Amino acid sequence: MPWIRRDITLRPRPRGFHLITGEIVEAVPELRAVRVGLAHLFIRHTSASLTLNENASPDVRRDFETWFNAAVPEQFGGWTHTLEGPDDMPAHIKASLLGPSLTLPVADGRLDLGTWQGVYLCEHRDAGGPRSLTVTINGDTGTGG
């Protein structure tokens, strides 16, 4: 099958962790034709990131925000890159700890995640604005057999 590529713009979200699985699936209808393959989600920023975690309890996402703020504090004495505001340098570190991309199995036309897995947009800035994602998919369509 030909490679599929889609650019998605996510609306601005408040700082924190947000479940976006459904939004991504809706934005890539070509997914439905893939029998077995991989989907690559890539965020085009250095102060927001993507991760996969629990898709049920909102308190899990809240606790993510609490822990990351404690682990990478704005008040850390070592920052020298402070020109872009106190939330900027912590956002860069958090983004690298979580990573800019996810590669996910695709099966029978859908993202083939575990029962409790969902895609999080991790917004590390106070006012990050809209965020751009690139989704790239390759796989077998199964039409050949």
Add this chain to the structure above:
Amino acid sequence: MPWIRRDITLRPRPRGFHLITGEIVEAVPELRAVRVGLAHLFIRHTSASLTLNENASPDVRRDFETWFNAAVPEQFGGWTHTLEGPDDMPAHIKASLLGPSLTLPVADGRLDLGTWQGVYLCEHRDAGGPRSLTVTINGDTGTGG
């Protein structure tokens, strides 16, 4: 070549870091036909993860467990998601810090890792039970030339 997909169930392991490279290679005999390509390992859970690290000294894996327990402590005052036990919320954070997947080069029919690299199953729960992995492989078989 057609895409290869295999689902693997790993037996329950105690909380900690476990070397599973050999087990994965044995479970995917189709790997041997790939001349150049990529293997994607994906764990279908949010409280266990995969990483690549030193495949020789067991004390490295023990030190991983010690450091992660100190960095993401059960006694952290900020947890609100405590219903599933004190080890649950730290397990979710650790799982996202390390990540649910690895994409690894394949060459001449084998996982093409560095000399000291091995695949770790990172079990973050006290009693995580069996863990499900999905392995997806694509590449050239070289039979065409």
Add this chain to the structure above:
Amino acid sequence: MPWIRRDITLRPRPRGFHLITGEIVEAVPELRAVRVGLAHLFIRHTSASLTLNENASPDVRRDFETWFNAAVPEQFGGWTHTLEGPDDMPAHIKASLLGPSLTLPVADGRLDLGTWQGVYLCEHRDAGGPRSLTVTINGDTGTGG
């Protein structure tokens, strides 16, 4: 298109975070033929890693080094794997926090990164020596239409 694979040796760098985007692009001229696809960068070591972050201010890379040294300190009381020097065990942990690989979109013959994104070599040892990378690329060339 056939899969592309290139092995690259990076010259020794001091401990810290180093921008290597240009060096990688120059080492893989085959990239220019790819219309849409993915490039996988893989570091063959367990005490150095790869991440994507801000490509402009050198102070961001310096602050990465400062934060990671504070978060994973050489003086941490829990280390038992100390035979290879005080910088070794922290290097292993940092390498897994950041990860050994990056999967990046390719479009119209180039790495298709966000405006501010660059590839960092994260050298976690005091004297890590030369580092080996394997780059694997697959995609559509578009010559078929």
